[in-house]
Structure formats: structure tokens, C-alpha cells
Amino acid sequence: MLRTDHERTADTSAVPAGVEQVDWLHEDGREKLQLRARAKLARVLGRGEQDKRLRRYQALAERRVQRGLAMLSRGRVVVTDRLHAHILSVLLDIPHVALDNNYGKVSGFARQWTGNYEGYRSAATRAEAFEIACADLGAN
Template structure:
């Protein structure tokens, strides 16, 4: 290995990342919150973030008085003095219009509430949309944004002075118990959506992505999401909360299903950020390829590249391994 940062035991890296999330509780600074934009879809990566967030809130004695998807939350439900906390991930920007729309609506209308955006990767392909977002966000007097990489820090500084570099909330799940079956072979876990990276070549051997992994459960998820958007559900706090409660129970099964599948393998090759993070939570050796706009490479460089179980394709190409 040449010029590579000195590697350290994987368990230490993961423990340190989990402990660094304590800053989130300091910024929330409340024992009750509204938790908004929970992921009601089949991307298990987002579900892992949600599970980590809920565990973090429970571990820190923070109660959710409202839990909603982006499609069934109203700014009118904001309670005086109660922070509104947005789910983390990679949808702050113009790639995913609906979650961005509810963020901008809440930030523009709820100036009396502290707003905390949990660790995000920020990406705008349209400069005008970025400027519009900055104009809305910068007017809020108590907006706090956690971001997952240095590039996102620079973008967030235009939105608020309250910006914090932080790892993903899924790290609160460390350690996840590796399933009993002895892992063998290599899992190729590669994106099939618009974030597919150039390193993910279609002529390579067979791979799998979240839709194939969850299989027929995807049909149930789509139906459950549509139910949550019905007027009777999305118009009332109680029904929105009940819808979310049912989803949280079901989503735990999807995490278990995914973890069990990953644990059948001794190594994972992935361009999914949470393919990397789930492998790391399970203590499985993994190689990380980049997605379409550099999210994975930036994350690994910032947080996990020192682990003795993690390597990136860029590190291999540069002769660091």
C-alpha cells in the first residue's frame, strides 16, 4: 500500500462515527420534536437512516410528537417551541422535487420554530434552483443544517451560518449483529437508477439493487405510500401519525431482510452509499464505487477511508492498495 492514510481497526472507526452524532442532540436541544420526510419507499438506504434516527432519538430521550412523510405534513401543525427535524439523506437539492418542496415550504412558513435538517448530501444541477433555495433558507432565523461532506458544507453556508459536518444517522445502528450464516463470495450491489455512476459498467457480471432485493414487497410499499397521500390520511395529524407508525413496523422487517442478504457474503462491491454503510454496520469488507455526482467518494474520504475493511475504487486506481 502506498501513500494511504494509516488504517485503523474498523470497530474503532464505526464507534467514533456513532459517538460524533451527539452534536445532533445538542442542536435539537428539546425533548420533543416533529420528525418530517420519513422515507415511505423501497430504498432501504433511506430506511436505514430512519432507523438510525429513531434509535438516536430514543437513546437521547427525544420524543416524536409528529412523524410524517413529505406528503402528509402540514406547516400548520407546527407547535410553539417544538423543533421541526427533517430526515437526512441525499435529497436536499433538485434531484428529488417533492421532499425539497416540503422543506422549502416549512422553512418559509415556520419562522417561530427551530428547524434542524439531519445529515444530508446537497446537490443542485440547476443554479437557479440553488439560488432560490438559498433565498428561502437564509431568511429563517433558526435553521440548522447537518451535512455529510465538505462539498455540502460550502453549499450550505449560503443557506445558514449554522452548518455542521456530520456522518450519516444510520451509524447510530452500530453495531449490527452479523447474521449466523457464514458469509462467502462477493456481492455486487450496484445502482440501476439515475444516480448510477460511470464506474458501474453494464457489461460486468450480474449485480443486484434495492428493488430486486426487496422483490414483491415493493408493490406493498407503493400502495402504502399512496394510502398516506389520501386526503383522509394527509389532512390530519393523528391519521398521519398512525400511517407512519404502521410503516415503521414494516420497515424494520425490510432492514432485517437486507442485512440477512448482505451477511451471506464475505465482501461487497457497491455504488450505493448505504450498500457501503450497511456492509460497514455488519462488519463486512466492502469496496465503494462513486455515484453519478461524487456523493460516495466524498463520504468515504470524509468518514470511513481509514477503516481496514473499506476501500474505494479511486484509492485502488491511485495505487493506495
């Protein structure tokens, strides 16, 4: 789960062969169509403009969290530079290696709140992150 947006790190080295690289910013076209259809239905069924907006955002948030959980659950070890992927990995008890984003948000949060979690490792580079992840896989 590696960032592809403006917060990604400068380290864009390749991921090892056989490793799936994803970013939850990229939604499937069918998912987008379903979300739009639900939003239109909510607009028709909603009472006021505020209610319509709330329902639309709630449905979008719920769908995206479910999609993120499904993505993270596919792997045995997650390598990420996304704060929410780190948090969800902790909550799901998925071993993971966290890289920092471009301004230190991930490491700052981890140091303060989740640094003692047994399934968490940190790395400075992608190469180091995948080395740690592969070593963790070998230990399991």
C-alpha cells in the first residue's frame, strides 16, 4: 500500500517481484459507477440538502473503509507509507512495515501512539522495508 499522490516519498525504487503494489486512491471504474448511482438514489430519497449530503458522504466513507480493509487483508505483511493503512493494520493485527510520507506524518504518529505494537516495524527506504517484510514472512 504505497502512496502515488503528492505526499509520497522521493524513494520510488521498484518493489520486489511477486509483490502487489496498490494505492487505495485508485478506485475501480465499476465501484465509482455504483457509488454515483447510490449518490443519485440518495438525492432522490433524501429529505433536505443537508440530509442528502450526509447520506452521500456516509455511504462513500463506509465503502472506502471496506475497500481499504479488503486490500490490507490480502497480504501476509503490509508495506505502507499511508498513515491510515498503518492504523488499520494495527487494528486488524496485520504485521506491517511503515515508511514515512514526505513530511514525517507516519513516523510521528507511530512514535506517539503505536510504536510499541509488536507487529509494527519502520524503515527508511523501500528496499529496507521489503527486506524487513521478507524477513518477517520467513519467520512466520
